[in-house]
Amino acid sequence: xKKLCVSILLVVTLIVGAFAFAGCQERDITQLIxxxxxxxxxxxxxxxxxxxxxxxxxxxxxxxxxxSTNYTRxxxxxxxxxxGALDFATRETKLTRKIVDDKIxxxxxxxxxxxxxGSCAKKYYFDGANAFESNYNSDDKGFSRRTSVKYNRExxxxxxxKWEDFVAFEGDVEQENYLYKDQLTTYNFFKKENLSPKHxxxxxxxxxxxxxxxxxxxxxxxxxxxxxxxxxxFLNQTGADEEGFAIKDDVVVLxxxxxxxxxxxxxxxxxxxxxxxxxxxxxxxxxxxxVCESVYTYGDAEITAEELQNIA
Numbered sequence: 001x002k003k004l005c006v007s008i009l010l011v012v013t014l015i016v017g018a019f020a021f022a023g024c025q026e027r028d029i030t031q032l033i034x035x036x037x038x039x040x041x042x043x044x045x046x047x048x049x050x051x052x053x054x055x056x057x058x059x060x061x062x063x064x065x066x067x068s069t070n071y072t073r074x075x076x077x078x079x080x081x082x083x084g085a086l087d088f089a090t091r092e093t094k095l096t097r098k099i100v101d102d103k104i105x106x107x108x109x110x111x112x113x114x115x116x117x118g119s120c121a122k123k124y125y126f127d128g129a130n131a132f133e134s135n136y137n138s139d140d141k142g143f144s145r146r147t148s149v150k151y152n153r154e155x156x157x158x159x160x161x162k163w164e165d166f167v168a169f170e171g172d173v174e175q176e177n178y179l180y181k182d183q184l185t186t187y188n189f190f191k192k193e194n195l196s197p198k199h200x201x202x203x204x205x206x207x208x209x210x211x212x213x214x215x216x217x218x219x220x221x222x223x224x225x226x227x228x229x230x231x232x233x234f235l236n237q238t239g240a241d242e243e244g245f246a247i248k249d250d251v252v253v254l255x256x257x258x259x260x261x262x263x264x265x266x267x268x269x270x271x272x273x274x275x276x277x278x279x280x281x282x283x284x285x286x287x288x289x290x291v292c293e294s295v296y297t298y299g300d301a302e303i304t305a306e307e308l309q310n311i312a
């Protein structure tokens with residue numbers, strides 16, 4: 001799950017009411033925003049390859065993914081917090097991440113509106129021994145984020161006024177590398193008992209691509225225990241109260257496209273969809289929708305001198 005850096009403020013002029021989960025007005029962000037595969041997440045009964053084994057295949061692909069030494073990951077994240085027709089915050093994020101042997105390169109542009117104050121352009125680089133970071137936060141620099149970091153919704157383009165020079169990373173490098181290379185999601189998806197009763201364990205196949213999904217059991221009880229880290233992430237970043245927080249239908253779904261590449265099953269695309277609501281100050285109902293999509297290419301990743309700027 002991405003860190004949203006969203007602080008929801010109470011608007012005193014708002015007529016407070018309880019609204020059901022609702023779709024976004026400008027566009028439904030839970031629809032595809034990056035993955036171009038027309039068969040992705042279709043799960044047609046005519047394309048079933050195996051009646052079970054989806055969870056095992058996903059875990060296998062995950063283990064192969066973290067062992068991979070050359071790939072590029074392109075990712076899009078979209079978030080919206082709202083109450084009825086009133087928008088509180090949006091976030092659009094574009095990420096490029098490259099793994100080349102023991103090196104990690106990550107570049108991300110984040111554009112927030114409303115109460116999301118996290119707009120920035122940031123990079124991270126680990127050269128196998130030392131880590132560096134670049135973080136151009138428009139708020140810290142005193143610029144309007146609408147002019148220094150931009151997102152064009154019509155063209156889905158991201159732009160930044162500048163990239164800061166790299167400086168030495170002063171945090172926990174081991175933990176940071178784990179987040180950039182090994183973390184698929186904050187949910188503990190390894191245990192089958194954490195799957196929802198609605199989970200579809202079938203494996204589907206079209207051509208040389210396998211499709212499957214993983215539905216996680218996100219009841220309030222599970223969120224407070226097995227998925228406590230994910231719940232704390234939601235609460236900390238949205239300012240919502242724990243009491244009244246709920247995931248729609250008690251389910252978070254991850255969809256996958258997997259191929260055999262060089263003898264190993266590998267992720268080529270995946271999507272995580274989360275729709276949830278919570279109370280702010282025990283009064284105001286805030287509905288949130290977010291979707292994260294990643295696509296992967298293997299074998300031709302290269303970290304360029306242009307990307308490394310002053311440390312090339």
